[in-house]
Amino acid sequence: MENEHPEVSAALEPASAEMLLVERAKRGEVAAFGELIGKYERRVYRMARQITQNDEDAEDVLQEACLKAFEHLDSFQGQSKFYTWLTRIAVNESLMKLRKRKSDRTVSLDENIETEEEPIVREIAVWDDNPELRYSQEEIRQILDKAIDSLKPIFRTVFILRDVEELSTEETAEVLGLSIAAVKSRLLRARLQLREKLTRVFKRKGEQILGYAK
Amino acid sequence: MVTCKDFLRELNDFLDETTDPVLRAELEKHINECPNCWVICDTTRKTIQVYKGMEAQALPDPIHQRLMNALAKKAGPGKGGSGCCGGDAH
Numbered sequence: 001m002e003n004e005h006p007e008v009s010a011a012l013e014p015a016s017a018e019m020l021l022v023e024r025a026k027r028g029e030v031a032a033f034g035e036l037i038g039k040y041e042r043r044v045y046r047m048a049r050q051i052t053q054n055d056e057d058a059e060d061v062l063q064e065a066c067l068k069a070f071e072h073l074d075s076f077q078g079q080s081k082f083y084t085w086l087t088r089i090a091v092n093e094s095l096m097k098l099r100k101r102k103s104d105r106t107v108s109l110d111e112n113i114e115t116e117e118e119p120i121v122r123e124i125a126v127w128d129d130n131p132e133l134r135y136s137q138e139e140i141r142q143i144l145d146k147a148i149d150s151l152k153p154i155f156r157t158v159f160i161l162r163d164v165e166e167l168s169t170e171e172t173a174e175v176l177g178l179s180i181a182a183v184k185s186r187l188l189r190a191r192l193q194l195r196e197k198l199t200r201v202f203k204r205k206g207e208q209i210l211g212y213a214k
Numbered sequence: 215m216v217t218c219k220d221f222l223r224e225l226n227d228f229l230d231e232t233t234d235p236v237l238r239a240e241l242e243k244h245i246n247e248c249p250n251c252w253v254i255c256d257t258t259r260k261t262i263q264v265y266k267g268m269e270a271q272a273l274p275d276p277i278h279q280r281l282m283n284a285l286a287k288k289a290g291p292g293k294g295g296s297g298c299c300g301g302d303a304h
């Protein structure tokens with residue numbers, strides 16, 4: 001206990017080191033804010049790109065979200081992680097872009113899916129043990145992007161927030177203005193749809209079905 | 215008795231490990247006896263893992279630069295215009 005010097009920043013937990021940066025940024029230090037953003041810019045950009053499916057929109061989202069975050073930093077109280085707070089701003093910006101670009105009904109996040117039938121499972125086949133031996137990192141990246149792009153926005157967005165950005169169900173519900181139940185049912189559909197698409201690519205060749213490996 | 219339909223409905227919570235222990239034991243029993251559900255569960259888990267494991271690529275330099283420029287401009291000479299403590303407070 002007596003050896004601990006909480007004022008030495010190297011000894012701080014990452015979370016407190018981050019709060020120090022936030023405090024400095026709140027006092028107007030742009031460099032501190034730049035450092036904060038530098039940690040997350042690639043993830044925010046990727047998320048914006050996955051939601052909007054457009055490079056230009058994604059860059060706009062990244063900029064607007066960061067500027068807004070800087071402007072409203074005082075309202076960040078630190079109950080959530082900075083990244084979650086930034087993500088929330090960026091998701092809202094992304095959804096606005098999406099709505100602006102395609103003003104058709106498919107963009108609605110409030111679409112009533114509860115009346116749709118049960119999630120469908122068609123492909124039942126085990127995967128290759130090592131798809132990374134058959135595909136390069138870049139090919140896998142493209143396969144994953146293509147699969148995500150093919151989902152409807154309501155499924156895509158929930159999956160990205162929950163399984164790619166690793167927000168909790170509650171955080172995802174809050175960011176998207178959905179009920180917890182809606183987030184859960186959309187996530188299940190999204191996961192199963194992606195599973196379906198990836199199985200077509202990654203399934204073990206030569207084996208028709210069912211490696212009952214247990 | 216857990217049916218395949220039940221299993222599918224509980225799949226998310228099962229994978230996220232948020233099911234209560236009693237239900238979890240029943241679901242585990244089901245996949246040990248039902249090859250189809252075992253494969254669905256296994257490939258869904260792998261689907262999630264492969265996405266989680268994919269790191270975001272570095273931001274292209276020009277995009278990073280434009281972002282930093284926009285921030286600098288925002289915080290620039292006009293900074294403190296609406297706030298309390300101006301740039302020369304210290």
Ligand SMILES: [Zn+2]
Pocket residue numbers: 217218219221244248250251252
């Ligand atoms: Zn089954």
